[in-house]
Amino acid sequence: MSNDSVQLAPPENEEGKTSPLQNPRVRRILLIAVAVLLIGAVLGFLRYHLYGRFQQSTNDAYVQADAVIAAPKVSGYVDQVFVIENQAVKAGQPLVRIDPRDYRAQAAQFQAQIDVASANAAGVDAEMGEQQAAIARAEADVAAAAADAAFAQAEYVRYQPLAESGAETREKLSQLRNQAALANAKLSAAKASLASAQRRVGTLRAQVRQAQAQGEAARAQLAAASTNVEATIVRASVDGRIGDKTVRQGQFVQAGTRMMSVVPTRDVYIEANFKETQLGLMRVGQPVKVEVDALPGVDIPGRIASISPGTGAQFSVLPPQNATGNFTKIVQRVPIRIAISPGPETRALLVPGMSVEVTVDTRSAKGAADRVREEQERHNARVVR
CATH class of the missing domain: 1.10.287.620 (Helix Hairpins)
Structure with a gap:
């Protein structure tokens, strides 16, 4: 066999097969894959830097409504109950009549x-x-x-x-x-x-x-x-649906006794509990995306309506007293009220207590942290002088 024929023969591995890396097509595919990965990484970094890091989300959020308790102003025996559980009512509609004699x-x-x-x-x-x-x-x-x-x-x-x-x-x-x-x-x-x-x-x-x-x-x-x-005629004060009805005909009720609740299902909102570490850039009016667990794939637009003046622990029945025992630092959560704008069909399916996932876009306040820091440094300088 001549030397030229030996040089023209493709290299073989230990098993006598040709290496895939020697194939130009394979090398091109690998180069394209690496380039795509690099481009994806750059785009992902840019997306996170420009958008993702300003998105604050939590799944500690629920659909809420300001339910109105129906209670009599006067005491007496219940003469008639006009509504049933879960019934839709209008404002001013009679709910219960107490014996007026x-x-x-x-x-x-x-x-x-x-x-x-x-x-x-x-x-x-x-x-x-x-x-x-x-x-x-x-x-x-x-x-x-x-x-x-x-x-x-x-x-x-x-x-x-x-x-x-x-x-x-x-x-x-x-x-x-x-x-x-x-x-x-x-x-x-x-x-x-x-x-x-x-x-x-x-x-x-x-x-x-x-x-x-x-x-x-x-x-x-x-x-x-x-x-x-x-x-003696107890009427609904708002439009809504009857819930938690406990009154029965013939029952004696005292003034102020809770008989049922009227839930205004058209005026629902979201109460989201964000960690205190997420609140630095949150402001009233920022856009919010709401995903309801019961409606997968449905995004409901909203906005921050208000931010609670205290953490949830401060408004609990027994506020914590960390000075009275061993202390363990726990990240606190602050309730945030979110106004939503669902469509008519979506609104009809929302019930207070439903779990939702909330994402707040805080890009409108992305320079606020720097301004707060600079203002505090100027204030500290004035205090020192």
């Missing part, structure tokens, strides 16, 4: 008190008219007594010189003097009667005001009783 009787009693007060006021008004006539009669008596007193005094003055000259007897003069004194006494009595009649008017006016005040008090009580009669 006792409250209607109270309203009738207060109406009777109003009538009595009105009758008393009318009676005093009639007495006022009679008293005005008595005053007029007393004034006439005063006028007559005044005329008699004036005449008697004039007669006494006229006969006094005659008696002194002897033209008339002293007995006649004494008689005229007594008549004048009697007439003056009658005048004083008539004036006293007039004053008494006039004062009686003030007393009657006070009685009228008292009757009117009693009537006003009875009207106020009637208004309260009428309100109680209206309150």
Whole structure:
């Protein structure tokens, strides 16, 4: 065999086969794969740097709604229940009726008190008219007594010189003097009667005001009783669906007793509990993507509506007191309320308590951390100086 033929023979491995790396097609495929991986890595890094690192997500989130508790304002036996569990209701729709007979009787009693007060006021008004006539009669008596007193005094003055000259007897003069004194006494009595009649008017006016005040008090009580009669029908305060109904016909309920809840399913929102380490760039109004576990593949748009002023632990029934025992640092979570905009069909499927996964886009605040840091450094410098 010649040397040329030996050089032209392809190299063989230990098993006598040709290496795949010697194949130009394989080398091209490997180069393309490496290039694709490098490009994918660069694109992934750019995507994370420009987008991914600003996405904050949590699965500690749930659909919520501000349910309204239906409770009676008055106590009594339940006469009728108008709704069933899970029923849709409108605002103002009757839910429960409490036996109204006792409250209607109270309203009738207060109406009777109003009538009595009105009758008393009318009676005093009639007495006022009679008293005005008595005053007029007393004034006439005063006028007559005044005329008699004036005449008697004039007669006494006229006969006094005659008696002194002897033209008339002293007995006649004494008689005229007594008549004048009697007439003056009658005048004083008539004036006293007039004053008494006039004062009686003030007393009657006070009685009228008292009757009117009693009537006003009875009207106020009637208004309260009428309100109680209206309150015997418990109505829905919002549109929604009935849930957790515990009331039954014939049951005695106290005022304020929880009978059922009205869940406003059209006004649902999301309450997401984010770690405190995720809140640095979160701001009200930032866009949110919501994925409901019950609706896989359905993304619901939303926005941050508000951020809680404290962590969930601070508003618990028993807030933690870390100074009273051994301390273990735990990452706290802060509730964030998210307003959502689902379609009509999606909204009909959302029920409070459903689990969701929430992702917040915080790119709108990507420079906020640097601004906060710079502002704090300036503040520290001013404090040191």
